[in-house]
Amino acid sequence: MTHKESEPVLSVRDLRIGIGKQNAILHGVSFDILPGETYGLVGESGSGKSITGLSVMGLLKRPLQVTGGSILFRGQELLTLNSRARRRLRGDRMAMVFQEPMTALNPLATVGRQIAEMFVIHRGLRWSQARTKAVEALENVRVPSPEERARSYPHQLSGGMRQRVMIAMALACRPDLLIADEPTTALDVTVQAGVLELIAELSQAEGTAVLLVSHDLGVIANMCRRVGVMDQGRLVEEQDTRALFERPLHPYTRGLLAARPRLGSRTLAQRGRLTELDEVVSSDERGRDQPTLVTPRVFSGATP
């Protein structure tokens, strides 16, 4: 790693995405991720959190396109790179874990081959060497009997195991940035805990920066040091996780925190109603830029 430790791995500035030039979907999003940091993006479906992740990877599909702003990866502007150069970064320096491992993995190739491919393409290893490395990679994500599992096809593995394979593949080349888009939404809670712990441990051991996209506040709170809240294509609030839960500033964040059912909150006496989001935040307060409430690190210059 050549970059200084304090410099952000990823720095997104005023990123705009639209369908053509007319219909804007993302209205200027800015955030930084430092090495070894896990940054959370939370919001409901359609808030733009997933397309933010995809645009960093360069995987936006037509008709979606970046219409403005900049994405700096280790100081290098990604938006002006040609597709060849971006493809070389993808899987090597930056990698992604998707929500549904069954659709993201190739059903016709063994998982060992799919992981080995990373080493062949990005490291120029021979297939035989790459296979040994693939088994090691499976061992790192704590897949039991990795040699046997490397010969399995995706459909022969359980959901939790498939997600571990995805993580092994993503981390195979020790990327500087891992983008995890709802990595545990399709998994059971007991399996989810293991997968999240794994991502946290590996990112700490390797100093990998993680962009964690999720709608689950519990997952975000457990994993992230800093959180950005997205609503209707805007980053409406960004704070350290603790501060966000203690003092949510934007009305939307307050609504989101109030609307979730909380374990241990029900009293024996009665079954109360849950607070609904629109009882806390009115629709004209939603998706509005409120610069005074947003406290991005980039503008305040503070480091965590």
Added chain:
Amino acid sequence: MSGPLLEVRDLHVHFPISRSFPFAPKRTLKAVQGVSLTLNQGECLSIVGESGCGKSTTALTIMGLQEPTSGEILFKGKPLTGPNAPARKDRARIAQMVFQDPYASLNPRQTIGRMLSSQLALHGIASGSDANHRVAEMLTRVGLTPDHANRFPHEFSGGQRQRIGIARALMLDPKILVLDEPVSALDVSIQAQVINLLMDLQETLKLSYIMISHDLSVVEHVSDRVAVMYFGRVVEEGHWHSIFSRPTHPYTRRLIGSVPDPDAVLTGARPVPDAEHLPSDAIFFPDLSHPADPHVEDAPSHLVPIGPDHRVRLAK
């Protein structure tokens, strides 16, 4: 009526597994192994557990969409399965189901009004303007407007589609609703609205719910009683408060301990509450340190009462 509304007695559901070669021994997957449940009038019974534990199979059997291998299901003391079972048309007026993904369960080429009124015509309850009137009434009841009847499923948001799913289930005025993960496909911001709607409807229409869910915070909020399933068996069941304040079976404790809790950031990790005190020779079943094989018959076990309305499965 003093007895339970619905009673599931020693339900077993087995599935044959294709043999690996022609003369290999026959194998069966025991998805549900001796589940007994009771649902009282006006109650919400939640079945929790991870995927593959048999909770959805249990629900499908209650709905009559899956034949039980053995065991029986009684509605107000009368069998719902076996030779004396009511016809499917009559069953439809006893229990209805709300599915997890409302979009997948709605016909994309049918307007909402047509879908809702066709049930009324099929059962000979109402037709023509009377049916339209009932549809309008039901749409209002679930928080939509009567003119939504002319629209197609794709014109609605996720939360609205789930409201339609609920309206569809309620058209025939059933006594029991089986809710299969009713909010897990919805955004956090929408979940609260649908949960509130379900709780309101339960009260006004005097409904009884069987809710299948893996989201323990929702379960705690809505349920009266909770049954925890693991590998085809109920391992712990009881009043919601006993289950959540004194989870006793190691699996229940693990389940509650795995819920990512945002409040833990502020207050530190919340410990799993104390277990009910058990005699020292009691052995929990199944033993979590040795994963169970669903293909083989295993040691006998039974549910032991450990408190008022609180039972846990121990090895015999």
